Structure formats: C-alpha cells, structure tokens
Amino acid sequence: MSNFRIRFSLWSVAICCLLIYVPAFAQCQSEFDFHEQPIGTTSTAQSYPEINPTTLPTFGPPTPMTITSVTVNDPADTPPCVGNLTNDYTVGGTCVAGLVVMPGDSCTISVNFTPQALGPRNAIVTLRSNIDTRDIELRGTGVTSDFTRPTKPVVEYVNASLNEYVITSAPAEIAALDAGALKGWVRTGASFNGFQRDPFLASVCRWYAVTASSDTHWYFFNGPIKCGWYAASVYASRLVEFVQEDPDVFDIIGPSFFGWCPYATIPLYGLYDRIIGHRYTIDPTIRADMIAQDWLPEGYGPGVVACVSQ
Secondary structure, rough: OOOHHHOOOOOOOOOOOOOOOOOOOOOOEEEEEEEEOOOOOOOEEEEEEEOOOOHHHHHHHOOOOEEEEEEEEEEEEOOOOOOOEOOOOOEEEOOOOOOOOOOOOEEEEEEEEEOOOOOOOEEEEEEHHHHHEEEEEEEEEOOOOOOOOEEEEOOOOOOOOOOOEEEEEHHHHHHHHOOOOOOOEEEEEEEEEEEOOOOEEEEEEEEEEEOOOOOEHHHHHHHHOOHHHHHHHHOOEEEEEEEEEEEEEEEEEEEOOOOOOOOOOEEEEEEEEEOOOOEEEEOOHHHHHHHHHHOOOOOOOOOOEEEEOO
16 A cells, blocks of 8 residues: 555545444433434434343342333432423333343333423433443424535545455545546545535545555544544554544534434444454445455444534
C-alpha cells in the first residue's frame, strides 16, 4: 500500500474500534433513545433483553428470577434521571408479570414511540423482580412531518489487485479518484449518505496510521473529543506514525447497543477482512456476500457501525 503514503484525505478506511458516546444518567440503569420521530407516527420497535443477573458472581448463587411487574412512569418509583414524562410509548415483549426467568436465560422488553406533541417526550419503564428493580429510560423527540437533516454523499471505491475498499465524502478526492489519480481504484457503484455537521450528532473523525508494513486511514465514530484515543493507546507499540487528519469528516447517529437505527436512518454495516481491510455498506446483500467470503461483521447487533440517512 505504498501508494497510499500520499495523504489524499479519505482514500483508505479502517475501523479498529467503534466508540459511540451516548450521554448517561446515573440513576437509570439503561436506556432507549428514539431520537426524532414525526408526531402521530410510530417508530419501529426497539428491544432490550433483561437477563437474570444471578449469573454474575456479585448476585450470589444462581436463582430463578420472577418478574413481579412492568410499569411505565410509576409514581412510586420514578428516578430523577429524566424529565418531561409522557405516555407516548407502548411497552411489550416477553417480560411480563409472573414470568420466571432461569439463571442464564432472559426475557425481552420491546418499546415503540408515538410522539403526540413537539419536543422531548420521555418516560421510565420500571421492571421489578424478586432479584432487583431496574429503571429503563425512554427518550425521544416529537418533530414535524417534514423533518429532515442535511446530508453528505459518501462514495465507495475498490482496488481489485489489493482486494481493498475505500470510501470518501470529499468532492475533490472523488474527482481525483474518478480521474484515475491513483491507479487501480474504481467505483463499485455503491454509496450512502452521511449527515452534514450537526452538534447533536456524532462526528466521524479520521487518522492517518502507519505501521512497519502498511499505511491506512482509520475512521472513528465517536466524535472529536474521544477521536482515536483508544487506538492510539492500544496500537501505540505497532504504529510508526499516527496523525489526526480531520476531526469531522461526516456525521452519523449511533445505533443502539443491539444495532437499532431511528426514524429516517438505515444501518451502515461494517465488515473486516481479518488483516487490515474494512468495508462499509448499507446493502444487506453485499454484507452477506462479504461474510460468505470470510469477512467478519463488525459493530453492534448484526454488525451495525452507524446509522446514516435513509
């Protein structure tokens, strides 16, 4: 990859670690963040597995867990972790009163969001059992039906001789690659839309990384504050050079821990070739084809690294 030592800013892409920052509140033990949803419309369901915690040493010997109640905005147990409590959420799933969950097993809480007004629309789900009580924060924002975010196109290229894929969102770099500035790189025909800079979204930053045998541009999906710090610490002994190139290449919404994406977004899947190469796609067929070629899925849930524009 010596031809990549010319630092055209987005020509080679890799993710070594996915770090998406989500604000947390100390009193709530977990959360569903539905982001924006048009008033009167219902989100896709977001699910959360409730695992019998006695499988952990801190809970003592394994014990069957009996669900005693699942309530929403229970005034007897509403922690001060969120305000603007509303009744805009429908809670279902397999976690119901009377269910017995054996050690090592789990049940599921499933939630849909239907905002009834503009602005923050939040709630608290409280799940009680003979083992403990868990408070789950539900957060979402009601928006108008014409809600959109400005987007930024991201284009994919492939070098067949190197068996590598790269993406770029910079117009000058797209023009250079299309003009053949680097031999062997051609469009795959695939692309997706990231978001333009938005202070409420996660920015994607880029570093130029050089090892003794290769060089590449690494992308991190955690914003400029934490950008690259994990890779810098973990890979320090292997890196000859590690230089930040761009703190905000394009913006994304972070998926849930289980790979769920909110309204008007779709999953961006990550794949790793087990050596250094990565590929990112919104196409489930491409994802399946790469896995068939022995590439590994990366990211949350089924391998979702980000949520990008629909």
